[in-house]
Amino acid sequence: MTDLIRTITLILFSFSGGLSGETWVSSEQKKLEATFVELSATENLTLLRENGQETSFHLSRLSNESQHLAKIRALEKKENEARKLLEKRRYFEAFKGRGVSEKDLENIITVRERQEKLEKIFSKIPDNFEARWPDRITLKKDYQISTQQPSPQRKEEMRSYIHVYESDHFRFECDRALTPYLVKKFCHLFETTLQICKALPLSLKKSQYQEKGYKHRVILTESDSDYYEFGGPPYTAGAYFPAQDLIIIPFSSLGVKYSGKKFTYDRKGDNKTLIHEIVHQLTEKTYFSHGGMGWFTEGLAEYVAAIPQQNHVIRLDTDFLTKHVKSYVCDGPSSSPSRRSHKHHVGRRLGTNIKVSSFQSFALQPYSSFSHPEDGNKNYGVSLLYIYHFLHLDRDRNRKPLKQFLLALKTGKTGEKALEALYDGRSEKELQKEIFTQWRKYGVNFSLERP
Numbered sequence: 001m002t003d004l005i006r007t008i009t010l011i012l013f014s015f016s017g018g019l020s021g022e023t024w025v026s027s028e029q030k031k032l033e034a035t036f037v038e039l040s041a042t043e044n045l046t047l048l049r050e051n052g053q054e055t056s057f058h059l060s061r062l063s064n065e066s067q068h069l070a071k072i073r074a075l076e077k078k079e080n081e082a083r084k085l086l087e088k089r090r091y092f093e094a095f096k097g098r099g100v101s102e103k104d105l106e107n108i109i110t111v112r113e114r115q116e117k118l119e120k121i122f123s124k125i126p127d128n129f130e131a132r133w134p135d136r137i138t139l140k141k142d143y144q145i146s147t148q149q150p151s152p153q154r155k156e157e158m159r160s161y162i163h164v165y166e167s168d169h170f171r172f173e174c175d176r177a178l179t180p181y182l183v184k185k186f187c188h189l190f191e192t193t194l195q196i197c198k199a200l201p202l203s204l205k206k207s208q209y210q211e212k213g214y215k216h217r218v219i220l221t222e223s224d225s226d227y228y229e230f231g232g233p234p235y236t237a238g239a240y241f242p243a244q245d246l247i248i249i250p251f252s253s254l255g256v257k258y259s260g261k262k263f264t265y266d267r268k269g270d271n272k273t274l275i276h277e278i279v280h281q282l283t284e285k286t287y288f289s290h291g292g293m294g295w296f297t298e299g300l301a302e303y304v305a306a307i308p309q310q311n312h313v314i315r316l317d318t319d320f321l322t323k324h325v326k327s328y329v330c331d332g333p334s335s336s337p338s339r340r341s342h343k344h345h346v347g348r349r350l351g352t353n354i355k356v357s358s359f360q361s362f363a364l365q366p367y368s369s370f371s372h373p374e375d376g377n378k379n380y381g382v383s384l385l386y387i388y389h390f391l392h393l394d395r396d397r398n399r400k401p402l403k404q405f406l407l408a409l410k411t412g413k414t415g416e417k418a419l420e421a422l423y424d425g426r427s428e429k430e431l432q433k434e435i436f437t438q439w440r441k442y443g444v445n446f447s448l449e450r451p
């Protein structure tokens, strides 16, 4: 599953605004840790101190360097606002003629602002790295499900309208009415994925956050063309847009079929694409930094999507899971029933002899190369085997190296610096050898492409 290139730039951009404070120096060389808020036309600067109090003063009271910094931050803010306007226009175009009001669009945009505030709240939730590995997760059987129908008057106004369904933690909107069975099916899928993410000791704080009224948003589109119209990237089966904290996914990726009268669920259809995108939605923003983006973020989404979800108990113990993961990556069905199927998560079909580049070059490659249509399928599969190694097979299985790596990302280390924490004193070669040796025990034969 590829995510939009644009979404990556959005992630990076939202970071540049600075979640944490920076150092401002006065013309008398006094220092202040604070976050930029705004610079007025009369050059009055407003900063947010670390104690949460705002402070305002004229720009000329700062050193030259800090004056320069304030001007850069002001420019970034303007750019950010322009970008929001552009996003709004894109949504407006997509929703045009569907009876969506300006106010609805405002709501879409404010989600992003809310998201930025929420990031700060998420960061206060304690890490759960020390929690025990959840060998078994017993799922909730019933969820609060609600359906919001548009008022008869609004229905009248609309050519087609948006149906809104809500479960405990998700709100999904659809341009067609869904049968109660389908609504229940999707709610179960959303909530199960959240429960798995919450139980994993990987500090996925968005999955732990619970506030009345706060829901993760998903838009389901009836047709593929609507999916592309909403901004779904070509050759993808679903996408997550971090800036709006929104998943968009077409019915064709959900096993939903139109039977001539109504939409039904194809039991043989698979929903791994949706699970994969939900994991992205629940993943910490910092894990998408250089060093984590790609091999870790995609590997994690693949990991959760590969977990068999049959009954109301999810098994995550190594004895059970290893063969499923291996089969998901290596076997997979041999036929491809639709043009989408090779991107659609029915397995990666990589076979058991896998040639790879060095771990570091794989982990640090640009996302555009990672998710390139030609290599994407293989890269996703390999990422899953790597993640699996760090979660289940590495060292004495205490996940210490992975934990160190994630903590490094959380504290702003990226690229090689973050990977160093993952190597945990091993050289890249030693680590690679360990991964190869572990997987060989289960019949997967990795080999290095010629350097």
Ligand SMILES: [Zn+2]
Pocket (backbone or CB within 6 Å): 001, 002, 003, 276, 280, 298, 301
């Ligand atoms: Zn993805």
